[in-house]
Amino acid sequence: MNASSPTQFDAIKIAQQLAEKFAETAAERDKTGGNPKVERDLIRESGLLGLSIPNEFGGQGGSWKTIFKTIQTIAQVDSSLAHVYGFHHLLIATVQLFSQPEQYEKWFTQTAKENLFWGNTLNPLDQRTIATKVSETDYIFHGDKSFCSGSIDSDILLCSAYNEAGKLLIGVIPTVREGVSFLGDWNNMGQRQTDSGTSHFEQVKIQESELLLNPGPLSTPYSSLRPLIAQLIFVHMFLGVAEGAFETAKATVQSQKAWSKSLAENAVNDPFTQKHFAEFYVQLEGVRLLANKAVEILQQAWNMGENLTAEQRGEVSIAIATAKIASTNTSLYITQNIFQVMGARATTAKLNLDRFWRNVRTQTLHDPVDYKYQEIGEWVLTGKVPDPSFYS
Numbered sequence: 001m002n003a004s005s006p007t008q009f010d011a012i013k014i015a016q017q018l019a020e021k022f023a024e025t026a027a028e029r030d031k032t033g034g035n036p037k038v039e040r041d042l043i044r045e046s047g048l049l050g051l052s053i054p055n056e057f058g059g060q061g062g063s064w065k066t067i068f069k070t071i072q073t074i075a076q077v078d079s080s081l082a083h084v085y086g087f088h089h090l091l092i093a094t095v096q097l098f099s100q101p102e103q104y105e106k107w108f109t110q111t112a113k114e115n116l117f118w119g120n121t122l123n124p125l126d127q128r129t130i131a132t133k134v135s136e137t138d139y140i141f142h143g144d145k146s147f148c149s150g151s152i153d154s155d156i157l158l159c160s161a162y163n164e165a166g167k168l169l170i171g172v173i174p175t176v177r178e179g180v181s182f183l184g185d186w187n188n189m190g191q192r193q194t195d196s197g198t199s200h201f202e203q204v205k206i207q208e209s210e211l212l213l214n215p216g217p218l219s220t221p222y223s224s225l226r227p228l229i230a231q232l233i234f235v236h237m238f239l240g241v242a243e244g245a246f247e248t249a250k251a252t253v254q255s256q257k258a259w260s261k262s263l264a265e266n267a268v269n270d271p272f273t274q275k276h277f278a279e280f281y282v283q284l285e286g287v288r289l290l291a292n293k294a295v296e297i298l299q300q301a302w303n304m305g306e307n308l309t310a311e312q313r314g315e316v317s318i319a320i321a322t323a324k325i326a327s328t329n330t331s332l333y334i335t336q337n338i339f340q341v342m343g344a345r346a347t348t349a350k351l352n353l354d355r356f357w358r359n360v361r362t363q364t365l366h367d368p369v370d371y372k373y374q375e376i377g378e379w380v381l382t383g384k385v386p387d388p389s390f391y392s
Contacts, residue, residue, distance in 0.1 A: 011051050049111065053112045057108035072240040083149055087150050088117055111156070118156045126146045139205070152184065158170065191362045232295065234364075234366065245356040273341050283329075290323040
C-alpha cells in the first residue's frame with residue numbers, strides 16, 4: 001500500500017489489501033470498541049482518502065463505482081471502518097454539492113496532499129447546537145450533537161447548527177478548533193468502532209467563509225443528491241457485511257462433516273445445507289444487481305451537475321431506495337441464518353461471528369426502512385417521486 005495516486009483499478013486492490021489487514025484483528029477490536037486509531041492511520045497511508053477528490057485538486061477523481069466498491073470491500077471484514085471511511089467520502093461530496101470550487105479548493109487540496117480524514121458532526125435531526133451571529137463575518141456554534149460517526153481522530157469536521165430563524169447552517173472546520181470536544185460515549189451493540197457518540201461545541205467560532213451557503217443544503221436537485229449518496233453508502237456496507245458473513249459460513253461448512261442423520265458424508269453435499277447457501281447466493285446476487293443499477297444512475301446524475309432536473313433526481317432516489325430495501329433485508333437474513341449452516345460451534349465468543357448481525361442490525365436502524373417502502377409504493381401507485389430530505 002502506498003499513497004501515490006491509486007488509479008481506479010489500484011484503489012480496489014488497495015482496499016483489498018487493507019481488508020486483509022483489518023480482518024486479522026476485526027473480531028477482537030469489535031469486542032473492545034473504542035477508536036481504531038491504528039487502522040484509520042493505515043487508511044490515511046493508503047491514499048484512498050483522496051479517491052473522491054477531483055484530479056484538479058490533487059485527488060484521484062475516482063468514479064462512484066470505484067468509491068462504493070472500496071467501501072463494500074472493507075465492509076466485508078469490518079463495517080465500522082467501512083462506515084467512517086465511507087462517510088469521509090460522503091462529507092467531501094457534501095461540500096462539493098453545497099458550495100462552490102472557489103470555497104472548497106483549499107480544503108480538497110489540503111486533504112489530498114496531507115491524507116486528511118473528515119469526520120461527521122452534521123446530524124440535522126439533532127437541533128441542540130445553536131448558531132449565533134456575533135459579527136458580520138463570525139458565528140458561534142454552541143451545544144451538543146449526537147451520532148457523530150468518525151469524529152474522534154478526524155482532521156476536519158463537517159458541523160451544523162440552527163440559527164435563530166431555524167435555518168440549518170453547515171460549516172467546515174479543523175477538528176482541533178478551540179471549543180470542540182468529544183464525549184466518547186458510543187457504546188452500542190454494533191458498529192462499535194465508529195465513534196458515533198456525542199460531540200460538544202463550547203462557543204466554537206465559525207467564520208462565514210467556513211459555512212456552505214452557495215447553493216447550500218438541498219437547495220437544488222443536484223445538491224439534493226447528498227442524502228442519496230449516503231443511502232448508497234449504506235447499501236454497499238450492508239452488501240459487504242452480508243458477503244463477509246457468507247464467505248465465513250462457506251469456508252466453515254466446506255471443512256465440516258454433515259449432520260449425523262444426513263445421508264451425505266460432508267456438509268457440502270447435504271441437500272439442506274445446499275438449499276441454505278442457494279438462498280444466500282440468490283439474495284446476494286439480487287442486491288448486487290440493484291446496487292450496480294443504482295450506482296450507474298447516480299453517476300449519470302452526478303455528471304449532469306446543475307442540469308439535473310427534479311424528476312431525474314427522483315429516479316435516482318427510487319433506484320437507491322429499492323437497493324436499500326433489498327440490502328437491508330438480505331444482510332439481516334444472511335447474518336442471522338449463517339449459524340443455521342455452521343452449527344453450535346460457530347457461536348463461540350472467541351469467533352465473535354454475531355458481530356456481522358449486530359453491525360447491520362445497528363446500522364439498518366439509521367433511518368426506518370418502512371419509509372423506503374412507502375416512497376416506492378407511492379411512486380408505483382401515483383408516479384410521485386420522493387421529496388428531497390436528508391434521508392431521501
